[in-house]
Amino acid sequence: MTGGGSETSAFVPSNCKFPGYAVKTLYYSMSGSVDANWQSAFMDARNWWNAANNDVRFVPFGPNNPPNFSVQQQIAGSTNWNNDTCPGGAPGPGSFMMISTDANGNGTTTQARATIVHELGHAGGLNHVTQPMYCGDTVGPGFQQPKAVMKTGANASEGQMWAFINCGGVLPPYVDDNNGINYVFPGGK
Numbered sequence: 001m002t003g004g005g006s007e008t009s010a011f012v013p014s015n016c017k018f019p020g021y022a023v024k025t026l027y028y029s030m031s032g033s034v035d036a037n038w039q040s041a042f043m044d045a046r047n048w049w050n051a052a053n054n055d056v057r058f059v060p061f062g063p064n065n066p067p068n069f070s071v072q073q074q075i076a077g078s079t080n081w082n083n084d085t086c087p088g089g090a091p092g093p094g095s096f097m098m099i100s101t102d103a104n105g106n107g108t109t110t111q112a113r114a115t116i117v118h119e120l121g122h123a124g125g126l127n128h129v130t131q132p133m134y135c136g137d138t139v140g141p142g143f144q145q146p147k148a149v150m151k152t153g154a155n156a157s158e159g160q161m162w163a164f165i166n167c168g169g170v171l172p173p174y175v176d177d178n179n180g181i182n183y184v185f186p187g188g189k
């Protein structure tokens with residue numbers, strides 16, 4: 001699938017649909033395996049999503065709200081986060097978001113946060129944007145597309161860090177990402 005809900009969007013919905021999908025809140029658990037730097041990076045990324053103008057919230061699980069996915073950390077042996085469709089490859093109980101420190105370092109960088117924003121976009125039902133990006137929030141001329149944290153590419157400068165690197169250090173999620181979440185979660189806040 002290419003394109004999203006309209007001709008002026010780049011976002012691509014996925015088939016990731018959690019139980020409780022309609023309530024527009026996704027609950028997570030934080031494994032004790034995640035070190036303090038990465039927990040901090042996750043909290044920043046979560047807060048960036050939650051503060052943006054979109055229709056999903058990422059909230060810690062509680063007694064009445066079991067987790068939709070867990071956040072885990074793998075010290076070695078993984079090449080990247082492994083949830084590029086849904087956390088753990090499928091929605092629902094047992095799904096997980098795995099941080100690979102092999103691929104993503106010690107968790108103190110903007111790239112670490114942008115990576116988590118990107119992965120939370122997967123949890124929220126978005127797939128990759130592969131088109132060339134544009135720093136604006138609408139489609140540009142030719143094949144240019146609005147910037148999106150769901151961008152993927154062969155390296156960071158072509159992926160979720162593209163807009164941060166090329167558009168003046170602006171932090172994700174971006175308008176196109178929010179539009180994608182709002183398409184997946186219609187009628188939210």
Ligand SMILES: [Zn+2]
Nearest residue numbers: 084118128152
């Ligand atoms: Zn991805």
